[in-house]
Amino acid sequence: MNASALSGSPASDRVITKDHWFEQFKATATDKELYRFLYAMPKGGDLHNHISGAVLADWWYDLALAQKEHGYRFYTKVRINNCRDFGNNEFARRPYLMLFNNLMESTYNQLPECEKAEYKRLEELTEKEKAGWVQSVMLDHDHEGRDEFFQTHWQRLDQLLHSPYLIAEVLYKNMKAFGDEGLIYLEVMVEAGGYFKPDGSAISEDEAVAIFRKRLAQADAKATGVTVRFQDSILRFAPNAEEQLKASYDIVSRHRDLYVAVNMVGREDNDKGYPLRFTKTLRELRQKYNNVRLSVHAGEVDEPNYHIRDTIMLGADRIGHGINLITDNDLLRQMRHGPYLIEINLISNLLLEYVSDYSQHPFPEYLRLGIPVALSTDDRGMWDSNITDEFFVAVKEFNLSWEELLLLSRNSLQYSFVEDDIKQQLLDTYNKRAAQFEKQFRSKGVAGLKASAPVSYGFTCKRYAVCDLR
Numbered sequence: 001m002n003a004s005a006l007s008g009s010p011a012s013d014r015v016i017t018k019d020h021w022f023e024q025f026k027a028t029a030t031d032k033e034l035y036r037f038l039y040a041m042p043k044g045g046d047l048h049n050h051i052s053g054a055v056l057a058d059w060w061y062d063l064a065l066a067q068k069e070h071g072y073r074f075y076t077k078v079r080i081n082n083c084r085d086f087g088n089n090e091f092a093r094r095p096y097l098m099l100f101n102n103l104m105e106s107t108y109n110q111l112p113e114c115e116k117a118e119y120k121r122l123e124e125l126t127e128k129e130k131a132g133w134v135q136s137v138m139l140d141h142d143h144e145g146r147d148e149f150f151q152t153h154w155q156r157l158d159q160l161l162h163s164p165y166l167i168a169e170v171l172y173k174n175m176k177a178f179g180d181e182g183l184i185y186l187e188v189m190v191e192a193g194g195y196f197k198p199d200g201s202a203i204s205e206d207e208a209v210a211i212f213r214k215r216l217a218q219a220d221a222k223a224t225g226v227t228v229r230f231q232d233s234i235l236r237f238a239p240n241a242e243e244q245l246k247a248s249y250d251i252v253s254r255h256r257d258l259y260v261a262v263n264m265v266g267r268e269d270n271d272k273g274y275p276l277r278f279t280k281t282l283r284e285l286r287q288k289y290n291n292v293r294l295s296v297h298a299g300e301v302d303e304p305n306y307h308i309r310d311t312i313m314l315g316a317d318r319i320g321h322g323i324n325l326i327t328d329n330d331l332l333r334q335m336r337h338g339p340y341l342i343e344i345n346l347i348s349n350l351l352l353e354y355v356s357d358y359s360q361h362p363f364p365e366y367l368r369l370g371i372p373v374a375l376s377t378d379d380r381g382m383w384d385s386n387i388t389d390e391f392f393v394a395v396k397e398f399n400l401s402w403e404e405l406l407l408l409s410r411n412s413l414q415y416s417f418v419e420d421d422i423k424q425q426l427l428d429t430y431n432k433r434a435a436q437f438e439k440q441f442r443s444k445g446v447a448g449l450k451a452s453a454p455v456s457y458g459f460t461c462k463r464y465a466v467c468d469l470r
């Protein structure tokens with residue numbers, strides 16, 4: 001099956017009338033019934049997922065404490081005593097006025113005494129402090145938008161992200177949760193670099209990859225039925241982004257059975273990270289490497305610009321977000337029916353205020369113009385959501401047909417960077433499961449949906465009052 005056969009607008013080939021079983025279901029189902037249907041519905045892949053943003057708030061605490069097994073102990077800041085010496089030392093450069101900043105014990109031990117008194121061992125938090133700590137890693141208040149996300153969340157998590165074992169466990173927990181939602185493929189941004197041993201010394205990229213591989217090989221991970229591939233990502237506006245890019249190409253190329261692509265992340269309204277900055281470096285890298293794909297965040301920005309054009313020119317086969325494609329008529333026309341896919345993140349875009357409500361989101365326009373699109377979760381831990389929520393928003397806000405739901409899932413496999421033979425197996429599995437699901441639902445209705453209760457989270461509860469399904 002070729003890509004263009006999948007990316008065409010389904011509405012043009014089939015007549016959807018109000019008698020269609022799915023149209024009838026939507027017309028009569030309660031929101032909870034629709035959610036149950038979408039949770040049980042077989043799905044393809046999640047192609048846009050940052051592992052460190054995919055940690056649900058109620059996972060963090062136990063995960064952090066469990067790192068003791070690998071020698072890690074964490075401290076978190078519970079008060080501010082105005083003791084920062086803003087002199088020229090290593091600690092003066094760390095963010096100071098930030099509660100619930102997390103440090104490894106080896107870093108904590110080096111703090112000046114006054115600052116040490118501001119931190120507490122994570123396991124010694126009072127119930128109230130623990131509740132505050134858990135809240136602090138969620139983006140759940142109306143005033144918390146883009147700045148809170150980009151500038152505070154990651155700095156607060158800080159050294160919790162230094163343990164590769166924690167990341168490996170987050171990976172497993174996502175595989176399990178996504179598998180329960182009927183997802184069969186996860187292409188996730190898992191950086192190979194940036195990890196440290198409990199004593200503060202660096203863990204090499206190859207050592208970190210070995211830890212991830214070992215976790216993926218465990219029986220419980222395999223039992224999820226979710227096939228996993230990684231992307232390595234670079235921070236596009238960092239002063240050393242070109243060096244990061246070279247290191248990323250190297251790591252992906254050397255671990256190509258697990259790592260399939262390089263991504264570029266970081267807010268696009270920081271103009272230090274504009275796409276054309278990387279033209280020269282990428283051209284040099286392409287002289288040497290023959291097996292690295294690119295999926296790049298582009299068009300996740302309010303202003304019209306040429307970031308998506310430039311990013312395709314850079315060699316990206318998939319675009320993350322692509323919100324401002326809607327402002328570029330020429331490119332919009334060229335992108336109809338492929339070959340590039342836009343990774344759509346409906347919940348992320350709303351919560352980070354790239355759209356103020358869903359009537360402004362370009363997703364239905366892309367979908368119905370025949371531009372290949374798939375739904376993905378971006379940073380679901382931060383939004384307190386799952387992949388079902390993305391489908392729920394899409395159906396509720398844009399009246400998706402059954403054919404469109406099938407198309408989105410097939411696209412999420414067809415445009416993945418997994419090896420061709422495995423891709424075909426995944427597509428076959430998906431098609432078989434989707435056909436079975438449709439048959440079963442048409443004969444038994446809601447009563448025939450999987451017995452296990454769907455798990456829902458805060459986003460759909462707060463916004464659509466679909467709560468407590470677990």
Ligand SMILES: [Zn+2]
Pocket residue numbers: 048050265297320378
């Ligand atoms: Zn992203």
